[in-house]
Amino acid sequence: MRKLLTPLTKDKIAGLKAGEQVLLSGIIYTARDQAHKLIAAALSKGGKPPVELSSCVIYYCGPSGTPEGKVIGSCGPTTSSRMDAFAPLLLEAGVSAMIGKGGRSDKVVREIKRRKAVYFITYAGCGALLARTVRKAEVIAYSHLGPEAVYRLEVEDFPLIVAIDSSGRKLKGF
Amino acid sequence: MRKIPAAKISDTTAELCARANIILRKDVLVLLRSARKKEKNGLAAAALDAILENARAAAAERTPLCQDTGLPYVFLEIGQGVLITGCRLDAAVNNGVKRGYAFASCRQSVVSHPLSRSGSSYVPAVIHTDIVPGSKVRVTVFPKGFGSENKTGLKMFRPTESGDEIVNYVVSCAAEAGADACPPYIIGCGIGGGADTACLLAKKSLLRDVRKRSPDRLLRKMEKEILRKVNRLNIGPMGLGGGCTALAVNIEASPTHIAGLPAAVNISCHALRSASAVI
Numbered sequence: 001m002r003k004l005l006t007p008l009t010k011d012k013i014a015g016l017k018a019g020e021q022v023l024l025s026g027i028i029y030t031a032r033d034q035a036h037k038l039i040a041a042a043l044s045k046g047g048k049p050p051v052e053l054s055s056c057v058i059y060y061c062g063p064s065g066t067p068e069g070k071v072i073g074s075c076g077p078t079t080s081s082r083m084d085a086f087a088p089l090l091l092e093a094g095v096s097a098m099i100g101k102g103g104r105s106d107k108v109v110r111e112i113k114r115r116k117a118v119y120f121i122t123y124a125g126c127g128a129l130l131a132r133t134v135r136k137a138e139v140i141a142y143s144h145l146g147p148e149a150v151y152r153l154e155v156e157d158f159p160l161i162v163a164i165d166s167s168g169r170k171l172k173g174f
Numbered sequence: 175m176r177k178i179p180a181a182k183i184s185d186t187t188a189e190l191c192a193r194a195n196i197i198l199r200k201d202v203l204v205l206l207r208s209a210r211k212k213e214k215n216g217l218a219a220a221a222l223d224a225i226l227e228n229a230r231a232a233a234a235e236r237t238p239l240c241q242d243t244g245l246p247y248v249f250l251e252i253g254q255g256v257l258i259t260g261c262r263l264d265a266a267v268n269n270g271v272k273r274g275y276a277f278a279s280c281r282q283s284v285v286s287h288p289l290s291r292s293g294s295s296y297v298p299a300v301i302h303t304d305i306v307p308g309s310k311v312r313v314t315v316f317p318k319g320f321g322s323e324n325k326t327g328l329k330m331f332r333p334t335e336s337g338d339e340i341v342n343y344v345v346s347c348a349a350e351a352g353a354d355a356c357p358p359y360i361i362g363c364g365i366g367g368g369a370d371t372a373c374l375l376a377k378k379s380l381l382r383d384v385r386k387r388s389p390d391r392l393l394r395k396m397e398k399e400i401l402r403k404v405n406r407l408n409i410g411p412m413g414l415g416g417g418c419t420a421l422a423v424n425i426e427a428s429p430t431h432i433a434g435l436p437a438a439v440n441i442s443c444h445a446l447r448s449a450s451a452v453i
Contacts, residue, residue, distance in 0.1 A: 019217070034291065064241040065279035073279045074232070074241040079321045079354045101321075102354035102413060123224040124412050125319075125356040125445045127241040128232035146294040147241075147281045159224070161217065161414070173353055173413045 003157070007055035008096045013118045016162045018169045022120065023157040028057040028099065030151040032078050035142050036086040043089050050141030050150055054094035060101075062147035063137070064127065072137040072153070074127030077101040080119070084108050091115045103174045104164060113168030120160035121174070133158045175257040176309040178453055180266035183258065183311060186451050187248060187267050190315035191274025194449035195238040198229040201383045202360070202446045205421040209358060215416035222358075222411050222418070225444055236278070239445045243280035244317030246271050246299040247377070255309035268297040274315075283320070302374070314381060316448040322355035322441045326376075328369060331435040337396050340365065340437045345403045347439040348420060353413020356443030359420045360384055361400065364438045365393075366428035375426040376440035381448055384422040397423040411444070 004012055006026025016022065029051050031039065039049045060080050064073035080100030087098065088111045096117050101124035104112075112119055123129065136154035143149050163174040203226075210222040232239040248267050252258070260266070275282075275296040282294040327347040331339060344363055351359070364375025387394045400423045410416035421444070430436065 021217075021220070062241060062281065062283075064238050064243055064281035065276075067235075067237060067279040070235075070237070070279075073281070074238040074243075076241050078242070079324070081354055101356065103352050121353075121412065123221060123228070124321075125240050125443050126224045126228035128235060128237040128239055129224060129228040131235075131237060132231065147283065148294075163413075171413075172415055173409060 006057055008057055009055050010096065010116050013096060013116060013166050016118055016165050018162050018165045018171045020162045022160040022162065024160055025156045025158070026154070028059045028153050028155055028158070030059045030061040030063070030153065032060050032062045032148050033082055034145050034148045035150050036083050038142060040086045040089050043093055049093065053090060055096045056094065057097040057099065058090065058095050059099040059153065063151065064147070066137070072131050072134045075131050075134060076127035077122050077124050080104060087111065091117050099160060109164055109168055109170065112164050112166065116166040118162060118166055119164040121163045122158065122160050130158070176255055177257050177259050178311055180258050180260035180263055182453055183263065183313060184266040184270035186313050186453055187270025187315060188274035188277065190313060190449040190451055191246065191271055191317070192278040194315045194317055194447045195243050195278050195280055196232050196236055198232070198239055199446060199448060201385050202421070203229060205384055206444065209418045209421060213416060213418060215410065215414065217414040218410045218416040218418065221414050225411070238278055238280055239447060240319060241281055242319040242321065243275065243283060244319050244447070245284060245323070246275070246296070247316040247318055248299045248301045249314040249316065249378070249381070250301065250303045251306045251312040252303055253308035253310045254305050256311055264301055267301055268299055271299045272296050311453045312450060313453065314448060314450040316381060318377070319443050319445065322359070322443045325351040325355045325441045327439040328373060329437055330369065331437055333433060333435050335435060337392060341396055341399050341403065343437060344400045344439050347441065348404045349407050351441055353409060355441055356445065357409050357413065357420070358411050358418050358444050360442040360446045361404065361420055361423045362440040362442060363423065363425040365425060365436070366430040367436065369436050371428050372436040372438035373440070375428055376438040379424040379426040380440065380442050380446060382424050384424065384446070388425055390427065393425045393427055397425050
């Protein structure tokens, strides 16, 4: 299984093929519906997003509460298609990888190919298992959004499957 | 009249909320294990292994199975010989949900207004009460994840249409859900009543043991037929392909009007969670 470290620069992404399993280590940022809405609003006004988006990995996730003594609670992926309307703007701003569950729109597939980015899926409905790969977690933006805030996660061997690769090839069904 | 303090219902609700979110239902686990044994596709097998390992991790670490700890549904079957004393029943239930969800480190997934999206919280729960014979209260907590709830379908069929059309409709709902709602699915269906009855029955059907088929011959046949067809869609666990797109189909039915045939589909992700207790 291929191991990758963030930041996910284009050269690291170029070799990935749809269907390939990857273990990712480094820094990823959570963002789901409302955070996407705010980031997209900031970008369209020419404003600065709360995270440096260049070569950034965005994880569609809103974790559950952090139990005492733990780094993070359950933290699996949410449905990616709800972020389809915002993804092209974030890809344009430099996001190089997205992690979620389920399929993407044709437009997002085209944008992934155009920007040489990648879409990964991870084990959906397995938040307790995925929490074991998170070494550090902190809210870095939009704390008023509660579980929809942007978290900076430091992960080790976070399991991924390439669902759409940088040449636009898709795992069947995505 | 048998007196039951509202506080007792609240405590039971709290306990069930924690249990439902952390411990995967045994009937679901049995079907998942048997699906894993049959799985030949490598990626799909890895996904099923992750699901089974996740159930172990959640139980061992007292962490919710899924970060989406759902919109909390609480079903109360209240014996007509019971007198509930103390505070308001809805307040008692919501207080129980709050305590149980906080204890289990669940997510505050409920927004108080659907459009302003303000204030995330654990409550209010969706509470359904049925008055039943007897002097007991059955409390069932069903945290319903919204990835799958978003794939709900309702169709008002003509009364002259057959079960086959309903079968095809349910299969099309599963196809439409694709990999979005965390397959392998458990598919709940409600047929009959009014539109609201069908939707509620579809949800309630998910509370039935997923290993048991309907005692009604017609419905049992439909359950098997839908499962067979859905498992030919080649969606597979997490969309990774193969013959395991759904684990079970549960159908519940109700009398309806001569002019109609409502059918509702309520899909559950593989982490079908609920817990029940009788007071």
